[in-house]
Structures are given as C-alpha cells and as structure tokens.
Amino acid sequence: VQVLESGGDSVQAGGSLTLSCRIVGLSFEAPAMGWFRQTPGNEREGVACITSEVRGSYLGDSAQGRFSISRGNDKNIVILEMNNLKPEDTATYYCAAGRSWFWEPRRMLNAGTYNYWGQGTQVTVSS
Numbered sequence: 001v002q003v004l005e006s007g008g009d010s011v012q013a014g015g016s017l018t019l020s021c022r023i024v025g026l027s028f029e030a031p032a033m034g035w036f037r038q039t040p041g042n043e044r045e046g047v048a049c050i051t052s053e054v055r056g057s058y059l060g061d062s063a064q065g066r067f068s069i070s071r072g073n074d075k076n077i078v079i080l081e082m083n084n085l086k087p088e089d090t091a092t093y094y095c096a097a098g099r100s101w102f103w104e105p106r107r108m109l110n111a112g113t114y115n116y117w118g119q120g121t122q123v124t125v126s127s
Helices: none
Strands: 002-006 010-012 017-024 032-038 045-051 057-059 067-071 077-082 091-098 121-126
Touching (some): 017 121, 057 067
Parallel strands (some): 010 121
Antiparallel strands (some): 002 017, 032 045, 032 091, 091 121
C-alpha cells in the first residue's frame, strides 16, 4: 500500500492551498482517511479526517472555519482545502488511511487510528 501526497507549497499568510492524497494498492475503500501535521519536536496533530460509510468528517481545532476535507469520486482519494493560512500552519502534512473508523472525533483525529502513512508534504506559510 502506498500513500501518495501532493500539493505542498510555500504561500503567504491569508493564502490557500489544496492538498491531495491517493491510496494505491488497497483493494477496498479505506474506512478512514485523514490529514495530520507535524513540526520538529512536536507530536503529530490531527488536522482533518473523513470516513467512508457515512462520509462523516472531523476537523481539528486548528482547522475549524478554515479547512475542509472531502473524498474524491475515485475511491481512496482525499482532498484537504486550506484557506486563510497562517504562519502557524507551517508544518509537514501527512496523509493517512485506516482500516477502521469510529464515531468519536477524538479517535478519528488520533494518529494511532491509522495504518498507512505517506511521506509528507511541506507547507510553509510566510507572514
């Protein structure tokens, strides 16, 4: 299974970016897909995630009101749209897929829920 991310870039504060992720090699639609981010010395933070069955989505506190997550028409594609970016959004963003999903947002936004991870894509927001 491969997790392929794209879309990371350098933007100015207030700008927008769209990150895309595709899971390759999974024979079924991943029940959970999500985006996480990490900065040096810090834990991986759940940004947004979405389930397959009920298409429920969850946003982390930092993403509320600015980011949105959706799944593409093809299975195992997930899109993260980020608006009004701030310098504190600067991080390496990771896409992940999980074999299970949960009703609890805290579990869905926990990195331990996910089984497959991408290599990360860098987002840099300058002031």
